[in-house]
Amino acid sequence: MRALLLAGLVATPAFAGLQWQDNSLSYLYGQNFKVNADTQQTLTFEHVSGWDFGDLFFFTDGTRFNGVQGDNTTYYGEFSPRFSAGKLSGKDLSFGVVSDLLLATTYEFGEGDVNTLLVGPGFDLKLPGFDFFQLNFYKRLPRGSKNRDGETFQITPAWKMSFPVGDSQVVFDGFIDWVVDNDGSYHANLHINPQLKYDLGPAVGLAKNKLFVGIEYDYWKNRFGIKDTDAFRTDQSVTNLLVKYHF
Template sequence: MKHCASALALAGGLLVAGQSMAGDLLQWHDESLTYLNGVDFKVDPSKQQTLTFEHASGWSFGDLFIFVDGIKYNTEATNGAGDGHTFYGEISPRLSFGKISGSDLAFGPIKDVLLSATYEFGEDDVDAYLLGPAIDLNIPGFDYFQINTYLRETDGKRDGDGVWQITPVWSYTVPLGNSDLVIDGFMDWVVDNDKSYHANLHFNPQIKYDLAKALGFGKKFYVGVEYDYWSDKYGIEDSRAFHTDQSAISALAKVHF
């Protein structure tokens, strides 16, 4: 977990430094911690616990999303480092052409046009760099709905170099009693192959209830479930000899601060 702690410290340091210099550049920000306890994972050990730090922020020139997962395998099986733990994270800045130009780019259901980037990092040489166009949509009922399109580059150190990925991201809030039920998540759809990386689809929604609001507390505290479907996980084609189609579910607790 030392690598995970270092990654969290780096992300936190970057955020503090950025916010101290931001002034009017920073429009809003939100931080959270999520605990997951799940079963039925494929490729990796079947039982896992995950602690996730997330940061989301809006800026005068775009937005930023960062997350870091610290993962513990609930089994004697280990990761490549042999310690039963691993970490993974992404840093995803987006530049808004509407904000930068000062123009209203809304057209039909399109709210804004953006340039989206993502840096993926973790253990075992999983680094990848993603860049491409994105749009924000105005869909009735949704808190937000994004469609990001990326070309993936890995410098040849990881499979999946030079393939295209489409990533919708969404959130939908349903009033429930004196609180809210939130359904949000993402989908990563790698639409083509390279020589050793199979096209795959990763669908990862969360359904969670704001328990803090129901009890009259201040900060948001959610309880719920996360569903993790991943066909041909990690770009490994599913087969009779090695099953890589994943359908996992996790209990969830999430606090915003």
């Protein structure tokens, strides 16, 4: 219910200050996952928008664990507004490759005790070849049970690159979450999650940037912050099949 309420909030264009927005639904299928079921299917709703105060990214995953009896579904999401010093001050704060300075925040939510606030400085960078490149530094503040211990730090770059191919394009985008310096029950971990997609829309009578097919690679060392051991493997390397529709 919490995920549905947040999705309705960010999808409402009537709020003052909304400059632009994009929404999408993705279907992913992959095998060789760790911790949960080996085979998983995920439906993801994503929203990204620009506002007078900065920008906003939101996603929620609904995942089905194939071959699992009983409780075989779960959900996870993130709500990530960033507050732009340039927009709020009305001044050009760019220098070098930095185009803007921001206060980056994220709320992670999900089933069980997944309940974490993140806050820290963010930077928009102008790098050759990139449509955009963001670099955010967070202090992680767990709000769940004591088993989600360890106030620690996270570094999160996110990017997009697009390459023309005839009347269409190939898009390479994604993010990295690097949680550092914590050896408690929530262990330091590295999550690398890029997508490589072909814009199929023009070939089937749709506009560009509507329908994509491709793959999502999911590498996660110490998945969910659980330390990888010989007795319980948590280091994950999965290639998902991907279909994504923007609206």
